[in-house]
Amino acid sequence: MASIEVQGLTKRFGPVVAVDDLSFTVETGAVTGFLGPNGAGKTTTLRMLLGLVRPTAGRALVNGSEYRDLPDPMRTVGAVLESSGFHPARTARNHLRAIALVDGIPAGRVDEVLDLVGLEGDADRRVGGYSMGMRQRLELARALLGDPQILILDEPANGLDPQGIAWLRNFLRWFASEGRVVLISSHLLAEAAQTVDDVIVLNHGRMAGSGPLAELRQGSTATVRVRTPDAGRLVGLLSSAGITARHDGVDEVEATGTTAEAVGRVMADHQIVVLAMSTSGESLEELFFELTKGSSDRGFAPVAGVRTGSAS
Amino acid sequence: MTRLIRSEVLKLRTIWSTWLLLGLTAVLVAGLSALVGFVPHRRALSTFPAKGTASWFDVLFSVMTLAVDLSLVLGAIIITSENRHKTITPTFLAEPRRGRMAAAKFTVALGGGLALAVVAGVIGLVYGLASVGAGIAPMGRMLTEYRHVWPGVAAAAVLFGAYGVGLGALLKNQVVTIVVALVALAVVEPILGSSVPSVGRWLPGYSAQALESVAANARMHAGPFSGGGSVHLVVWWVGALVIIGYGVALAALGSFTTLRADVT
Numbered sequence: 008m009a010s011i012e013v014q015g016l017t018k019r020f021g022p023v024v025a026v027d028d029l030s031f032t033v034e035t036g037a038v039t040g041f042l043g044p045n046g047a048g049k050t051t052t053l054r055m056l057l058g059l060v061r062p063t064a065g066r067a068l069v070n071g072s073e074y075r076d077l078p079d080p081m082r083t084v085g086a087v088l089e090s091s092g093f094h095p096a097r098t099a100r101n102h103l104r105a106i107a108l109v110d111g112i113p114a115g116r117v118d119e120v121l122d123l124v125g126l127e128g129d130a131d132r133r134v135g136g137y138s139m140g141m142r143q144r145l146e147l148a149r150a151l152l153g154d155p156q157i158l159i160l161d162e163p164a165n166g167l168d169p170q171g172i173a174w175l176r177n178f179l180r181w182f183a184s185e186g187r188v189v190l191i192s193s194h195l196l197a198e199a200a201q202t203v204d205d206v207i208v209l210n211h212g213r214m215a216g217s218g219p220l221a222e223l224r225q226g227s228t229a230t231v232r233v234r235t236p237d238a239g240r241l242v243g244l245l246s247s248a249g250i251t252a253r254h255d256g257v258d259e260v261e262a263t264g265t266t267a268e269a270v271g272r273v274m275a276d277h278q279i280v281v282l283a284m285s286t287s288g289e290s291l292e293e294l295f296f297e298l299t300k301g302s303s304d305r306g307f308a309p310v311a312g313v314r315t316g317s318a319s
Numbered sequence: 320m321t322r323l324i325r326s327e328v329l330k331l332r333t334i335w336s337t338w339l340l341l342g343l344t345a346v347l348v349a350g351l352s353a354l355v356g357f358v359p360h361r362r363a364l365s366t367f368p369a370k371g372t373a374s375w376f377d378v379l380f381s382v383m384t385l386a387v388d389l390s391l392v393l394g395a396i397i398i399t400s401e402n403r404h405k406t407i408t409p410t411f412l413a414e415p416r417r418g419r420m421a422a423a424k425f426t427v428a429l430g431g432g433l434a435l436a437v438v439a440g441v442i443g444l445v446y447g448l449a450s451v452g453a454g455i456a457p458m459g460r461m462l463t464e465y466r467h468v469w470p471g472v473a474a475a476a477v478l479f480g481a482y483g484v485g486l487g488a489l490l491k492n493q494v495v496t497i498v499v500a501l502v503a504l505a506v507v508e509p510i511l512g513s514s515v516p517s518v519g520r521w522l523p524g525y526s527a528q529a530l531e532s533v534a535a536n537a538r539m540h541a542g543p544f545s546g547g548g549s550v551h552l553v554v555w556w557v558g559a560l561v562i563i564g565y566g567v568a569l570a571a572l573g574s575f576t577t578l579r580a581d582v583t
Contacts, residue, residue, distance in 0.1 A: 051583075058415040059408065059582040075415035086412055090583065092405025094334055101333045102406075108326035109413040149409055 009083075009156035009188045010034050011056065015065035018051050018212075025051040027212040028065070033190055033205075038183045040203030040220070041192040042295060048212035049192040050089065053161050057086050069157060081110040085150030086159040087143075095135030099126055099145050102134060107152050120148040125174075139166035147175075157188040164198050176202045196295055208298045216298040231262045231270045234282040241279055248273050258282065323414060323423035327397070330406075331427055336396045340389050344435050347389075348442045351382045356446060371456035376464035379446060383472045386439035387527050390432035390476040391500050394483020397424050397431065399493035408582055417578045421570055425484050432480030436473035443469065468531065471555065475527040478562040482523055485569030491577045512550045519550045523565045529558030 011033040018026040026048040033039045043049050054060040056067040058074035069077060069084055077083050093102055103117045121130045124144040129137070134145065143166045150158060158179070164172050179202055183189045193199040199206075206223065208215040216223070232255075235241055241260050245252035250269060252262040262270050267286045274281060331337050356370075356379040368374035398421070401407040414420045447461045483500060490496040504524045512519030519525055529552040553561065 054581070054583065057412060059411060061579075061581060077415070080415055081413055084412075088408055088412075090405060091408040094330075094400065094404045094406055096335045097330075097333045101329065105326045105329045105333070106409055106413045108322055108329060111322050 009186075010068075010070060011157065011159075011188060011190060012068040012071070013052065013056070013065070014068070016052065016055060016062055016067055017064040018048075018055060018060060019063045025212055026055070026062075029209070029212065029214055030065075031207055031214065031217060033188055033207075035188050036183060036186050037204040038179050038189040038191060038202055040199045040206040041190055041209065042196065042199060042206055043192075043194070043209035043215070045194055047209040049194075049209055050161055051212075052209070053086070053088070053159055053190075053192060056159065057084070057088075059088075079110065079153070081106075081112070081153030081155065083153070083155055084157045084159060085153060085155035086161075087146045087150045087163050088161045089165065091146055093134040093137075093142065093145070096133055098131050098133055099137070099148075100130040102145065103149055103152060106149055110153060112152050116152060116154075120151045123151065124148045140168055140171055143167055144171070155187075158182060158190070160189070160191040162192055162194070164193065164195055172198060208295065210298070229266055229286050231265060231267050232283075232285045232287075233260045233262070233270065233274070234258050234284070235260065235274075235279055236282070237279045240277075241274065244273050244277055244279075245270065320419065320423065323419060324426050326413075327423045327427040328430070331397060331431060334396075334400060336400065337393065337431070340393050340396075341435065341438055344386050344389050344438045345442060347385050348382055348439045349446075351385065352379055352443065352446045355379060355382060356450070371450065371460075373460060373464055376447070376450075376456070376461060377468065379450070380443050380465060380468040380472075381531070383436070383439040383443045383469060384475070384527075384531055386432075386435040386472060387475045387479050387531070388501070388504060390428075390435045390479040391483040391486075391504065392497055393431045393435065394428040394480040394485075395487040395496040395500055396483075396493065397428050397480075398484050398487035399491065399496050402491050403493045411582060418574055421484070421488055421574060421578060425481050425566070425570065428480030428484045429477045430480075432476040432478070433473060436469075436476035439476075440469045440473065471531040474559060475530040475562070478530070478559060478566065479523070479527060481566035482562055482569070485566040485573065488570045488573030488578055489576065516550045520553050521561060523562050525550050525552055526558035526561040526565075529553045530555050530562070 013029055013031050016026055016029045017024070029048070029052060041049050041053070051060060052067070055062050056069060056074065067073070074080060074084065097105075099121065100117060103120065104114060107114070107117050118127070118130075121127045124147050126141065126144055126148060129141065134142065137145065143163065147160075147163065150160075160179075163175060167175060179189050179191065183204070191199070191203065200220070203220055205217070205219050207217040233241065236258060238254050238258050238260050242252045242254050245260070245262055248269075250262050250265045250273070252260055255261045267284070271284075273279075356375070368378060401410055410420060411417060444465060447465050450456055451458045451461050483496075486500055487493075487496045490499060508519065508522045508524040511522060512525060520529075552558070
């Protein structure tokens with residue numbers, strides 16, 4: 008079974024500790040978001056997983072072995088990295104062919120992946136003339152050459168247009184649903200929120216929290232706004248249900264420190280007509296800020312998909 | 320390993336530098352051959368051999384040694400181009416055992432050197448045949464001299480490709496590598512050669528000259544980076560071993576330093 012395992016991973020660049028005793032395991036069948044502010048150590052961790060950066064201490068294993076010891080690295084892991092480059096004079100097809108040759112991947116697979124990322128029409132153009140979004144698609148095509156069991160993507164949404172992002176999201180879902188592993192780093196939380204099932208949050212090179220996104224969200228509270236002709240009555244009902252609420256404007260009620268579900272149940276029980284309802288504060292952003300505030304470790308329980316190791 | 324080499328050959332075929340260097344070899348060998356062999360005013364030099372003599376062919380054919388110098392540049396580009404265009408990341412992802420990748424580049428550089436030597440050799444031969452056609456010298460003498468020079472040039476070009484890869488593996492930066500390679504060959508080696516000839520003969524440039532079997536004074540007339548005639552060159556096969564030694568030693572040094580380094 009495909010897996011990623013990081014144990015006590017540490018990387019120091021001179022006096023700077025980029026990754027500090029990080030441990031986690033990612034297993035099959037889910038899209039795991041690797042989140043954290045810029046400089047949290049996400050890219051360095053991914054590069055250690057891929058054998059590009061040598062850990063100062065600890066281990067980063069793919070399917071139980073180090074990347075450089077994998078018998079078939081391209082067929083095991085596909086990786087899209089930000090700093091990866093292209094020779095501007097080389098066409099996309101030749102770029103992919105040169106890499107496919109290393110692992111004896113047939114030329115037909117090059118056409119397949121070009122087709123998959125929608126670059127078949129531009130395959131024989133020089134990459135120097137490609138837009139950023141096209142380069143990103145080409146990177147993804149390269150990662151997919153070996154039809155890998157594991158995909159590691161560093162900020163894959165960068166440079167993609169909205170259609171591209173939507174396509175990527177669907178693609179990653181499909182990929183994970185086949186029982187394969189997706190680990191995707193991002194600092195774009197709104198995007199990540201729509202794509203990932205599990206999250207690992209990194210801050211200052213340390214684990215700040217991890218677990219299924221749904222469970223993390225359940226623990227967080229929100230502000231719920233409701234427009235209803237029965238605003239006055241709803242405030243009373245919510246208050247008696249122990250929810251802080253106030254009448255805000257003619258037909259608006261603002262309930263704080265609660266969830267949409269709790270407010271919704273009160274309204275359903277008392278047959279209150281709803282004109283509009285919105286929630287704020289349940290976002291991944293707020294969760295994220297909560298997790299990365301200081302160096303607090305919320306210590307989320309290990310759950311299927313992501314198991315958290317001790318961060319200290 | 321065969322797959323890695325095929326991948327490297329494809330990479331080499333699909334960058335501009337390869338074709339630029341092949342073209343440069345053709346243009347420079349053609350131009351300089353015409354200049355040293357056929358432009359009349361050169362005859363005014365008292366030391367210059369008379370047209371059609373064996374020594375004259377030596378000078379004419381020694382222009383082909385340009386392929387050796389350009390092969391060094393090609394070898395350097397084969398490895399440093401990956402750093403320059405950051406294709407080193409996908410390359411190492413596909414083949415994380417970096418030593419194997421360097422070995423494949425080494426091999427391909429040998430082939431690249433041979434390609435440059437073939438281009439130079441064809442042009443040299445065309446000039447040789449032209450001089451025979453013009454009645455300057457008999458065919459037999461021309462071919463004897465050509466056989467005397469070209470194989471050594473080809474061998475030196477092949478090995479200098481590997482020397483370039485070694486240097487590139489160590490220095491990493493493309494511009495720095497090419498500048499260091501050419502300055503070492505054209506400036507440092509001649510200075511060392513004339514001041515300390517016993518050391519100079521063991522340097523790659525002089526070793527290449529030993530291999531080229533070109534009389535030092537012939538190269539002085541024609542070669543772009545010519546050394547002083549005071550250096551007593553080593554035997555040709557020792558020269559070959561010395562160049563291989565430089566390539567391997569530099570690459571080995573590189574694999575303990577630059578090649579091991581983090582790719583960020």
